[in-house]
Amino acid sequence: MKATRVFQVTALALVVVAAVQVGWWLFDQRSYAIEKVRDSRALYNQQVLAAQALLDSGTSAGKVESMLPGISINGQRASLSPQVDEMLTTEEHRRINQYAWEGGFFLLALALCNGVIFRALRAEARVRQEQDNFLALVSHQFKTPLASLQLSLETMAIRTLSPEQSRTLIDRMLADLSRMTAMVTQILESNRLERGRIDLKVEPIDLSGAVGRVVSHLDLRSQKEKITVSCDIAREMYVLADALALDVVVRNLLENAIAAVTPVGGGTISLTARRLDGEIELSVKDTGVGFRPADGARLFEKFTRLHPGGGSSYFGTGLGLYIVRRLMQLAGGRVSAHSAGVGQGAQFVLTWPVAPAEPM
Numbered sequence: 188m189k190a191t192r193v194f195q196v197t198a199l200a201l202v203v204v205a206a207v208q209v210g211w212w213l214f215d216q217r218s219y220a221i222e223k224v225r226d227s228r229a230l231y232n233q234q235v236l237a238a239q240a241l242l243d244s245g246t247s248a249g250k251v252e253s254m255l256p257g258i259s260i261n262g263q264r265a266s267l268s269p270q271v272d273e274m275l276t277t278e279e280h281r282r283i284n285q286y287a288w289e290g291g292f293f294l295l296a297l298a299l300c301n302g303v304i305f306r307a308l309r310a311e312a313r314v315r316q317e318q319d320n321f322l323a324l325v326s327h328q329f330k331t332p333l334a335s336l337q338l339s340l341e342t343m344a345i346r347t348l349s350p351e352q353s354r355t356l357i358d359r360m361l362a363d364l365s366r367m368t369a370m371v372t373q374i375l376e377s378n379r380l381e382r383g384r385i386d387l388k389v390e391p392i393d394l395s396g397a398v399g400r401v402v403s404h405l406d407l408r409s410q411k412e413k414i415t416v417s418c419d420i421a422r423e424m425y426v427l428a429d430a431l432a433l434d435v436v437v438r439n440l441l442e443n444a445i446a447a448v449t450p451v452g453g454g455t456i457s458l459t460a461r462r463l464d465g466e467i468e469l470s471v472k473d474t475g476v477g478f479r480p481a482d483g484a485r486l487f488e489k490f491t492r493l494h495p496g497g498g499s500s501y502f503g504t505g506l507g508l509y510i511v512r513r514l515m516q517l518a519g520g521r522v523s524a525h526s527a528g529v530g531q532g533a534q535f536v537l538t539w540p541v542a543p544a545e546p547m
Contacts (some may be wrong), residue, residue: 190478206297213290220282238265332363361368387429391542395420401437413453419462426467426539432514440471448474472534477526487512
């Protein structure tokens with residue numbers, strides 16, 4: 188167990204012990220206050236008996252009251268003065284309330300400390316779980332292209348291949364290397380974004396042209412997976428964003444959409460844009476595997492894959508949507524995910540501010 192975790196567990200145990208101690212002190216002080224008032228009443232009761240004995244022996248009521256000021260004489264009967272009785276009751280309530288407020292304050296402070304430490308322990312456990320999942324995921328994602336590279340190289344080493352066969356293996360190896368490069372890039376980009384080590388140059392960008400370039404780059408892959416990509420974005424729609432960040436954001440969403448549609452044997456991906464009050468929305472809608480509506484926000488958390496177990500061979504590192512959210516936040520935009528449920532497709536909506544001065 189790490190030293191920080193040992194410290195946290197020890198601190199949590201000490202806080203729990205302190206809370207129990209404060210609770211016991213509160214109970215003990217309450218019992219003490221009740222006991223003190225009971226003792227005072229017992230002493231006054233003895234004075235009442237003494238006053239009654241004096242009255243029975245013929246002592247005047249005035250003399251008895253002067254000798255025992257806390258005693259009230261009514262006829263020939265002695266009793267505890269109402270003022271004294273009220274004073275004892277008030278004192279008992281005052282002490283109990285004082286201890287209750289003091290003990291309650293300390294218990295509240297200890298409970299807050301307990302909650303903070305417990306949340307820290309849960310957060311650390313969650314981070315450790317995410318790290319374990321990430322390492323397992325990355326290991327699996329790197330193992331597949333590495334095995335493919337090894338097989339291709341061994342094939343080329345032990346056999347004499349025709350130029351066409353060599354070209355096929357070379358293309359496969361280049362694709363495997365490209366896949367590994369993309370995963371490493373995502374890991375490095377997520378680290379830079381998390382530490383804030385990135386500067387964005389916000390400027391007016393033609394959304395139609397920027398999205399069209401990304402769609403054209405992924406055209407061969409979408410055709411291979413039997414996916415029809417349609418883009419309906421009017422020209423002269425300028426958004427205020429960073430050109431590289433916009434390219435990364437749209438590319439990641441399109442790649443996720445392709446990965447979502449591939450397991451169902453093909454489908455469609457539609458990109459549409461509209462202008463709202465001072466903003467422009469870009470919608471990326473697919474007919475893929477979808478997700479539970481409650482998972483819409485969780486998809487943008489670090490190391491969360493879009494469609495775990497959905498049957499797609501393209502899962503990536505689980506960092507793509509995290510990068511999308513961070514880049515949109517840094518550019519002053521927003522991103523949201525929507526789905527009617529598993530098997531009913533998904534829709535991602537990107538929102539940027541409208542460029543204040545659109546170039547001619």
